[in-house]
Amino acid sequence: MSLKIYTNRCKGCGICAAFCPKKVLAVNELEKIEAVAPENCIQCGQCELRCPDYAIFVHKEGDEK
């Protein structure tokens, strides 16, 4: 799994879900982001780039942490 989500930091603003080109992410009923289709992730990093809360990171192949 290449997406790392800090649920405690997420405020459910939905920016990452709106900019994900592959519809990997959605805000759930608890107003937290969730990877609903992680297998579709192309590791483009849009979510990490735009998240105002440092709540989602994309760790690319070969990236240790």
Next chain:
Amino acid sequence: MNMEEMINKYFRPGRLPHIWCPGCGNGVVTGCVVKAIAKLDLPKDDVAVISGIGCSSRASGYLDFNTVHSAHGRAIPFATGVKLADPKLNVIVLTGDGDATAIGGNHFIHACRRNIDLTVVVYNNSIYGMTGGQYSPMTPTGSKATTAPYGMIEPDFNLTELARAAGATFVARATTFHAQMLSDLIVKGIQHKGFSLIEAVSACPISFGRQNKMGGPAEMMMWQRDHAVPIAAWDKLPEEKKEGKFPIGVLYEVEGRKEYTEAYDELIAMAQGGK
């Protein structure tokens, strides 16, 4: 270093989550400041971050450098003192559009005029966010504010033009949508010797977006995408197509103009007759 490592390294431990509202652009701009410092690999002790008062100015409290969370509008005077006391420091000012251009407007223009080596990042969300949505000098004409319920009748400052006219030697603008460009411009601003302004066009979904019916946080970011024009393309646009849009990128840069702390040190050396 990846972004997660940067956040862990440069944010004070245990301070996240921050207090900014869901979708507030302040987190994106602050992340870009951190990315720029990481890119330049500046030791923490060589950086001083000075802020004023406002939602955006709370950024200094999260960051693990020498920091001052000063008084409303007075970030630049505090930063000027810090820079004069220790010119080796990289002094970065984080300030809001209200903080920098209303109560702090006079300090802003005179720091530009002196060309003191500060890097000033203005979080421009077009409003006084913290106090609930009063207009600032950068609220666009026609936009609503709690103090302009029928729309702002005053023209807004073009801060980049103001800074240039006042004597700033590096002037740039980006948006939170253009986050990569924003951190690259902050890198350039820090590297530049002299007064650098980086205007970061940012969204306040709560105190500005709501009363102006701009949609949610993602829609406000898309608005930035659709209204910002890279400077090379901007220069070729016919005047009528510029209406409602704004240029981003390095808007003005000049090298070689005397920097204030250098001039001051030379003056001291001269007055002491080389002793």
